[in-house]
Amino acid sequence: MYGRSGSVEAEAVGVQDDGLVLLPFGSWDGITAGDRVELISGGTQIFPNDSWIGTVVDALGAPISRAQGRKRLGHGRGTRSSPPKTFDRRRVGEKLSTGITCIDVFTPLCRGQRLGIFAGSGVGKSTLTAMLARNTDVDVVVIGLVGERSREAREFIQDYLGDEGMARSVIVVSTGDESPLLRRQAAWTATAVAEHFRSAGRQVLLLIDSVTRFAMAQREIGLAGGEPPTTRGYPPTVFSELPHLLERAGPGPEKEGDITGIYTVLVEGDDMNEPVADSIRGILDGHLVLDRKIAEQDRYPAINVQRSISRMLPDCHTPEEYRVMLAARRMLARYADMEDLIRVGAYQIGSDKEVDIAVRFFRQANQFLSQSRTEKISQDESFAAIYRMVLEAGADDPLADLPQ
Structure with missing residues (x-):
């Protein structure tokens, strides 16, 4: 769209009798009725390569941690892709070492597995996520910070992840003040970056913090497009987008690597059965439950062993x-x-x-x-x-x- 202040990118999120419903990636400032609209075909493209490792990018793949740009190497990759076909994929691979006793013993993680971390606020979710990013035995770590506060995003990168973790990581950030389109896009972009490295034969750890904020962004988009609210105010597209996002992680075809997915899930009032958490738990291959009662005893990570499971058991243990x-x-x-x-x-x-x-x-x-x-x-x-x-x-x- 071309307004008084320049162009604004938007996405069609709904169809009405008299036209399309558009939602902007940025601000509506300068846009008025009657302004020219131009169709951009092809969707969002990113150009991930090894130069991305050690950097922080925004939801559209633009660098925000370094002043210099990066070369566009190879072909562009769309951020919305389909997962590999079921019978083209290898099975989940061997056990990964995370360096965290509670996980390695009671809820083991395997190559290509998808695991959820279910937690309320203030029980050590960010700390556990950073420990997994630093310690897990993989080649590349891709982290998607979806809807985080700006202060917490910077704190996570500098204090929790540190130079050691950053050296093998790509971080995609979309803060909570950005539009719902960008918050949703951050999860898609992080997954597309992980898919690039999987296609190159790497073992990839994909961390999305949090998939709940992805669902909330999709709720805003769906309601703006005219969808009816259903379960607890979530429109139907939320529950169709979740499996599409989560299924993209996992083992790759032969001669490719694996994406081991870790997805944090914020639970309202520590209610593990609220609709989004319940839907995600049914898709993933296991879950860790962080318990406020354990955190109050100052035991971190505050993993409740009885309520946490890995569906890779017993096969991944000797x-x-x-x-x-x-x-x-x-x-x-x-x-x-x-x-x-x-x-x-x-x-x-x-x-x-x-x-x-x-x-x-x-x-x-x-x-x-x-x-x-x-x-x-x-x-x-x-x-x-x-x-x-x-x-x-x-x-x-x-x-x-x-x-x-």
């Missing part, structure tokens, strides 16, 4: 690892059942042998599962420590009857 994990999970679950009684002093040690074992295990494991944001623990070290704690708590040896 038989030995799986048995150790099951033994530890059972004791944590038993402790959780009795926790209220234990805390108020209503349970007396010696009343139940199984509970006594669970209490001893919890006291050791709860401390071990707490990690600082700079701490990295290998998978072998994590399993060895958990196995030792199982035995020291007095539980039966989970490996005693394992065939040699």
Whole structure:
């Protein structure tokens, strides 16, 4: 559209009897009725290449972290593409090391898996995301910061991610003050960048923070286009766009790499069953639940083991690892059942042998599962420590009857 102050790019988001409904990528300033409108065909194109690594770009792929531009190498890539066909894809690959004990032992992550981090506000979501970006064993990390506050975006990059994490990362940023089109576009652009590196044979970690804000942006767009609000005010296109975005991550075809997707989900009032969270959970291959109660005990990452699952189990663990994990999970679950009684002093040690074992295990494991944001623990070290704690708590040896 061409107005008094220059041109403004917009997108058609709805159709009415007397014409199209347009929504601008920027501001309507200078645009009036009767201004000329010109169709731009082809959609948004980006030109990702290795020079993007270590940079921050906006939702349209323009650099915002460096004064100099970058060369356009190779062919442009559209930001809205279809995922690989089901039977062209390889299956999910081998286990990835994240350096985070709670994930590596209880909710393991595999190459090409898609995992959600479900959390309310202020329970360590950004810290956990940065730990995954720094520690996970991949070639390239692509991070999409969707609808973040400007201060938090800068803080995440400089303080949480740091120079070590930035050295292998591409960050796509769209702040909360930008238009809903740009906030939605940031998730598409980050996914397209990850697809570029997957096509080049790289192992890619794609982090989208947060997919909830992507859904909120699509809600604004849908309502502006005249869609009827349905479940909790979300129009139907929200629930059709979510699988289209999430399915683009995952294993690539033969001779290509994988995109391991991590998507954060903001839950309103810690309600894990609200419509967007429920829809996303049904699409992904597992989820981590960050628990406010655990965060209030100052244990970070505040992952609730009982409520978190990885659908890659048991295949991604060795038989030995799986048995150790099951033994530890059972004791944590038993402790959780009795926790209220234990805390108020209503349970007396010696009343139940199984509970006594669970209490001893919890006291050791709860401390071990707490990690600082700079701490990295290998998978072998994590399993060895958990196995030792199982035995020291007095539980039966989970490996005693394992065939040699």
